[in-house]
Amino acid sequence: MERISYNKVTNDIVELLKKACNGHVLTGDQINDDFCHDEMKIYGTAMPDVVVEAETTEEVSAVMKICNENKIPVTPSGARTDLAGGPVAKYGGVILSTIKMNKILSYDVDNLVVTIQPGVLLNDLAQDALSKGLMYPPDPGEKFATVGGNVSTNAGGMRAVKYGTTRDYVRAMTVVLPTGEVVHEGATVSKCSSGYGIKDIMIGSEGTLGIITELTLKLIVAPKATMSMIVPFPTLEEAISSVPKLFAAHLNPQALEFMEKDVVIDTEKLLGKEVYPKELDGVDINAYVLVTFDGNDQDELMDTIEAASEVVLEAGAVDVLVADTPQQLRDAWAIRSSLLESIEGNTKLLDECDVVVPITKIPEFLTYAKSLQEGHSYTIKDFGHAGDGNLHIYLCSNDDDKEAFMKESDDFMKKVYIKAVELGGLISGEHGIGSGKMDYLKDFVGPVNMRLMRGIKKVFDPNMILNPGKVCFDPEESYAD
Amino acid sequence: MNILVCIKQVPDDSVEVSMGKDGKPEIDGITPVVNAFDTYALEMATRLKESLNDGSEITALCVGPESAKNSLKNCLAVGADHAYLVNDESIDDIDSIGIAEVLKNAVEKLAEEKGKFDLIFTGKEATDAALGQTGIYLAAKLGTAVITNIIDVKVEDGSIEAKHETEEGYRVIEAAMPAVLTVTKPEYDPRYPTIKNKMAARRKQIDEMNISELSALDEITAKIKKAAEYEPPKRSAGIKIKEESDEESALKAIQMMVEAKVL
Secondary structure, eight states: OOOOOOOOOOHHHHHHHHHHTTTOEEEGGGSOGGGGOOSOGGGOOOOOSEEEEOOSHHHHHHHHHHHHHHTOOEEEESSSOOSSSTTSOTTOSEEEEOTTOOOEEEEETTTTEEEEOTTOBHHHHHHHHHHTTEEOOOBOSOTTSBHHHHHHHTOOBTTHHHHOOGGGGEEEEEEEOTTSOEEEEEOSSSOOOSSSOHHHHHTTSTTSSOEEEEEEEEOEEOOSEEEEEEEEESSHHHHHHHHHHHHHTTOOOSEEEEEEHHHHHHHHHHHTOOOSOSEETTEEOOEEEEEEEEESOHHHHHHHHHHHHHHHHHTTOSOOEEEOSHHHHHHHHHHHHTHHHHHHHTOSEEEEEBOBOOGGGHHHHHHHHHHTTTTSSOEEEEEEETTTTEEEEEEEEOOSOHHHHHHHHHHHHHHHHHHHHHTTOBSBSSSOOTTTTHHHHHHHHHHHHHHHHHHHHHHHOTTOOBSTTBTTBOTTSOOOO | OEEEEEEOEEEOTTSOOOBOTTSSBOOTTSOEEEOHHHHHHHHHHHHHHHHHOSSOEEEEEEEEOTTHHHHHHHHHHTTOSEEEEEEOTTOSOBOHHHHHHHHHHHHHHHHHHHOOOSEEEEESSOSSSOOOOHHHHHHHHHTOEEEEEEEEEEEETTEEEEEEEOSSSEEEEEEESSEEEEEOOOSSOOOOOBHHHHHHHHHSOOEEEEHHHHSOHHHHBOSSOOOOOOOOOOOOOOOOOOOSSHHHHHHHHHHHHHHTTOO
16 A cells, blocks of 8 residues: 545635535634643644534535545544544544434333433433433443544443443444445344445544444443442552452452542542542552442442442452442542643643553552652552553653653653563553544554554555554555555 | 430432422432431531430431431441430421421430430431421520531530531631531541441341320421422523633633623
């Protein structure tokens, strides 16, 4: 595959786009700075030539036809909360935003599904479903991401330990291919043995294969009650060692997170709340496990919490604090949900990785990652999903020298990815590859897998116009395939 | 020291309440919780008990429905030693002064078996109907001192010194005991129960007192009649100002306020 170059967006093309999209086209000064980056500016910023805010599948199809015929790159965009550079228009051209496609279209309560447009925010879907006694289980930390974006990265979140990731909740979708063709994948059924799973290839493809314009998602009946326990430990090792024991005791937590003291202290300062104990009975606390169970009533949950407490106390917990009132649950989880915000607030330069390793390997991986900070200007902060081994590790620096930081970060990332793979893990659990992690993906999956991915992309996107420079394909590189 | 904490069970105040077709707030599906200001009152009382470390005891008292036993168990898990419920399900219409009358009679009855209460804590108001009257009525009926809106309390030589919150800061007020203290949000949050305390509270009995034995119905029937309840008007969306720099944004905001004759 030769290096690919794209055409410029001319005034004539802008006029065609305006016609195709009922005038919902932004150019020049109308394009807000927010369209130049996602939440990880460190992976680069870029100004698109045009932003199209589509409202229907037909509009998306018309835009794609125009861009495909004219070889204009198109970058799909939702709420731009991505953490890997995915929605940045690296090669200019058109940003196709689905943010105005934000309607919850219909519920089929008997079949437990909801049909939505891709720009619906996760928070809005979750609240709306809950008002009907239903739950959309995927629960990534960023509640103001679009559900379309969640599907594109196969987002996971806190409840993945019990309910799985976004992939497990996508029943069907409408997709506009880069050629402008419209296809429907999947159906409102729970089984499928009907040819290649194109729906599943679309999930996690980070907007490189097609643009999702409608989604039918599986829901569950919302649990009637939830209860959490805050479990303080003297060390992270003891905290993590309790996790397999909880599963072995037939306990099935809805969420199971770990946190370390320093990040918790910063976050409590940010929120002006002190929830997590720092010292108990003369014992210094250094790590916490936060566990939530769901069930039919408080009594049943109290029995579960009692059983879980025996397990964690046996594993070295200093005590167990119970959160069973709405306020206590909100406060305990508000800290967990704001950890990243607090790290961002205290840091000038930030890079991150979200490796996933076998649960038992979490302490070994973190010890290794932290050992790398010695002699460097950065510090490591971390937290993560103890129940599924998905770790969020942040490289933080308050120096001003971005170039030096990026070099140090690259060296760090290479080492930790090698370690993650050596321990039986993967390089990204839920944030995706985008542009920021492309080189590492190449090292990790090897040339054959990269060729397969590019081959799949070529079938969907013959002119390679959709989200170039992401995941497996960069137009500036030439490939042997 | 003998401490009483009066609590009220209210619907979780983080849930937006809408009006039902019958013109009443729809609260049936909302989780009942201990009124937030009462949780601060209990935490303050518990901290006082711990600082005194002299065998002081806390009794929690609630006038409410049967389901409030669960709220009282939550109190037992975070500092209360005893808990009593005055079941008011047989009374259709009761207001703050009626509740204060029931509480007064309950306080006097409890004093017969437990001795007189030195301090009575309660929240400064309830989050469902924020009238802020019950604590003050109770003090008046008991003939004791009352210090309202407190954020801290100390006990010294048989008298109390409390910080009464004001708009500018606080005033330090001393009073003789017994006294009623109404509590607002202090600098700290209520503690989480430990599993041990939670399990112990789960096994404890909540003692009940009969409301009709405590007070005559005509003494506690509401004197105030609710004419109607309304949803607050929806606030219109604000205006987002995003100029090139913060300074320009501030200038633009000032200019808009001048134009609107607010400044």
